[in-house]
Amino acid sequence: MAAAEIAALLLTWTPFLAGGFAWNILISLVAMIIGTIFGALLAWLRLSGHTPLAHASLVVTELTRNIPTFVFLFYLAFLIPTEFEFSGQIYAFPVWLKASLAFSVAVIGFVSDNLLVALQHRERHNHAAALLFIPSWTTYLLIIVMASSTASVIGVGEIVSRCNIVIAAVGGNETMLWVYTYAICYFLVFCFPLNWAMGCARRRLLTRVGVPAL
Amino acid sequence: MGRCPGFRAACLLVLIVIMVGREAQADRLDLIQKRGTLIVGVKSDYPPFGMLDAHGRLIGFEPDLAAELARRLGVGLQLVAVTSTNRLQKLEEGAVDMVIATLGDSPQRRQIATLVEPGYYASGATAVAPPTPRLSSWTDLRGKKVCATQGAYFNRPMAQRFLLDLQIFNGTRDARLALRDGRCVAWLYDDTSFAGLLADPEWANYETPLPSMMISPWAIALSAKEQGSRLEQMISEAVADWHRSAWLIDVEKRWGIRPSQYLVEMRALWTRRQADGGLLCARLENGNWPAECRHKWLLKSADVGGIQHFGLLLKEQTGLNMTIIYDAYDRLLFLRGLWITLQLMVACIAGSLIVGCLGALAAESGFPGVRTCVQMSAALGRMTPPLLLIYLVFFGVGHIIVSRFGWTFDGASIVIVCLSTYTGCAIVSALLEAVSVLKEQQPDFRLGWRELPQALRLSYAAVVASLVNVVKATGMASVIAVPELVSAATAIVAEQGNPEVMMNVLMITYFLLVTTVVQIFNYLERRIPELGRR
CATH class of the missing domain: 3.40.190.10 (Periplasmic binding protein-like II)
Structure with a gap:
């Protein structure tokens, strides 16, 4: 396949694939929001001083840390009904929300652990160290964005499943190579600048705290 | 005696009822032979299994079976058109002797009719x-x-x-x-x-x-009263014969039906011989076919023994269909999946460590430009979703290599390489950060083979977090059909329809595996505090 041909092909499908990538970001953001709410609750409970509650939150955090997201994705896909009835009305449970829920479990563990450290710093009026939570949170968002590509296995119409649709529609063996590489570029373009900015933020905060960068 | 005509009338009535009852209980087989005609209900709207020809006669696959049964009984044949809604009703009324009308075998239907095993x-x-x-x-x-x-x-x-x-x-x-x-x-x-x-x-x-x-499976149906009767035995024997002689496959061919896998499998099953030379599917002493020759989902715990009995009893009592306990095939599939997953986990941990350590060593080797190169690649590798990498290598690159050089790689090794690369990149970054801290402490520090344990010790938490993540991610191998645990579980769900049980089993198994790996790393951290502190 000539380079011009490949470029034309990718250009034709760009709106479709970009739409898929928007889903990746949406799924990840929803997962981060759900995970942050519950993770913050756990971190707060761990600090609350009620020993049984603090202990229980620690156990829940341990649990979420050891749940493999990929397997949990299948778990929710098979076990949450596609439709449910609520006061006589039938509602659909969208599959992307199942994916968000699956990813949010990993976020809960992350937020519970990292926010706990940040809150402890704040209690000691070590505000710069507490602020380190923000770059960590953003970096974790990037990890979830990359994990969101696995949502394709349960049929979410995000970028990887759209790649497969494009490949099926266009045919040809070399297409696969280029379409997948193109999809990887989306992730690189999105993650690289954010990751770099967060790295800078972290280093600046660390110098304010006076700890050597690690 | 004239005093009580009512008593006599009652006696007569009882006698009639008994006689009629006896008549009704009389063997259907005798009735058919006395009548000289076998009456069979078949479909008229299901070509080519049962349909009407140009003269309005019922013809097709199922009428052929009916004709063969009549021939075996030595009687004439009368076909009656039945529909999906009235076929069991006609049977119960006694309007037909049997029904051969695309009737699927199921536990619910067994409550209201006698369904002959094996299916045809x-x-x-x-x-x-x-x-x-x-x-x-x-x-x-x-x-x-x-x-x-x-x-x-x-x-x-x-x-x-x-x-x-x-x-x-x-x-x-x-x-x-x-x-x-x-x-x-x-x-x-x-x-x-x-x-x-x-x-x-x-x-x-x-x-x-x-x-x-x-x-x-489609079964020939008799009225509910015929359970265990001579007629049932005779038909059951006839169908078994048809499977053994491949006669059904001939009839299928005659009607131009696409060859059914079911008939091929049944022929293999019914002609299989045991070690002593006898047929595997021969009648047991109680008149039943052995459990291996019956449909799995129709078996009850009373029909089988051992672990299969326990599993079916659990299903009947609690509704939990733990096929991986009692079904030998599912159990093997699951255990094989577990074994492959364990291998993948070990290989990915080893691969990630090798990629990570080699990358860090290369970066610190002191050759000009190598450090930047390694750092760039590590950053790129960390930002490539592993699933896309697997697809890219397996389908994209894999295809080019096959077509150019004729080399093929199996899915498992591609997954190991991709996941190890992804995780290895994270380990490289963690090791290089540890190295920069060590350099601040000891200005003449330079990373080599001997200093590797020291750097690993300092970055232990970050490296272990990456390794635990790769262990969790091994399920991704299922996307390219590596028969590991996730593939095995989804395959069993597809076959048995027990997602509640299988997904919980899968989740718990994976959770235990991950927890074990975490515990091992914690143990190592405690046991080797001297690591890198020479």
């Missing part, structure tokens, strides 16, 4: 699809829009097992049109009905590329 044919769910894009397995349809016809027994279970996005239409015609207009990628349909549809030239282009699922 089987239907299942198939996917009718245009030739492109070519479907290679049912999982290709996961999450896709699939048309279906209202009321088919397999709609709901198939949607659950393969996570199909079903578009249910009221009639066959609507579903056909929707498929033709591309509103769905495939049409979930009964494989035996599709045989009749193929005659239509409009359907010549369509294919059924996938193996039939949810196979439901």
Whole structure:
């Protein structure tokens, strides 16, 4: 396949694939929001001083840390009904929300652990160290964005499943190579600048705290 | 005596009732032979299994079976057209001796009729699809829009097992049109009905590329009273003979029906011999066929012994269908999946450490430009979703290598390489950060083989976090059909329809595996505090 041909092909499908990538970001953001709410609750409970509650939150955090997201994705896909009835009305449970829920479990563990450290710093009026939570949170968002590509296995119409649709529609063996590489570029373009900015933020905060960068 | 005519009348009535009762209880086989005619209910609207010819006579696959039974009994044959709604009712009324009318065997129907084992044919769910894009397995349809016809027994279970996005239409015609207009990628349909549809030239282009699922065997039905009767025994023996002699396959061919996998498998099963030379499927002392020759889902705990008895009892009592306990095939599939997953986990941990350490060593080797190069690659590697990397290598690069050099790689090694690269990149970054801290502490520090443990010790938490993540991610191998734990679990769900049980088993197994790995790393951290502190 000539380079011009490949470029034309990718250009034709760009709106479709970009739409898929928007889903990746949406799924990840929803997962981060759900995970942050519950993770913050756990971190707060761990600090609350009620020993049984603090202990229980620690156990829940341990649990979420050891749940493999990929397997949990299948778990929710098979076990949450596609439709449910609520006061006589039938509602659909969208599959992307199942994916968000699956990813949010990993976020809960992350937020519970990292926010706990940040809150402890704040209690000691070590505000710069507490602020380190923000770059960590953003970096974790990037990890979830990359994990969101696995949502394709349960049929979410995000970028990887759209790649497969494009490949099926266009045919040809070399297409696969280029379409997948193109999809990887989306992730690189999105993650690289954010990751770099967060790295800078972290280093600046660390110098304010006076700890050597690690 | 004239005093009590009522008593005499009552006696007479009782006598009549007893006589009639006896007559009704008399063997149906005797009745058929006395009558000299076998009356069989068959379909008239299900070509080519049961249909009307130009003269209005009932012909087809099922009438042929009826004729063969009449020949064996040495009596004449009378065929009666029945429909799906009235076939069991006619049987109960006694209007027909038996029904051979595309009747699927199920526990519910066994409550109201005697269904003869073994079955003589089987239907299942198939996917009718245009030739492109070519479907290679049912999982290709996961999450896709699939048309279906209202009321088919397999709609709901198939949607659950393969996570199909079903578009249910009221009639066959609507579903056909929707498929033709591309509103769905495939049409979930009964494989035996599709045989009749193929005659239509409009359907010549369509294919059924996938193996039939949810196979439901068709049984000859007798009235409920015939359970264990001579007639049942005789028919059961006849059907077994048909399987052994491949006569059913001949009849299938005669009617131009696409060869059914079920008949091929049944022929193999019914002709299989035991070590002593006797047939595997020979009647037991209690008159039943052995459990191996009966349909698995029709077995009750009382029919079998050992661990299978326990598993079926659990299912009957609690509804938990733990097929991996009592079904030898599922158990093997699951254990093999567990074994492959364990191997993948160990290989990925080792691979990630090797990539990480080699990368860090290369970066610190002091050659000009190598450090920047390694750091760039590590950053790139960390920002490539591993699933896309697996697809890219397996389908994209893999295909080019096969076509240019003829080398093939198996899926498992590709997954190990991809996941190790992804995780290795994270480890490189962690090691390099540790090295920069060490350099601040000891200005003459330089990373070499000997200093590696020291750097690993300092970055232990970050490295272990990456390794635990790669262990969790091994399930991704299922996307390219490596038969590991996730593949095994979804395959069992597809076959048995027990997602509640299997998904919980899978989740718990994986959780325990991950927890074990975490514990091992914690143990190592405690046991080797001297690591790197020379």
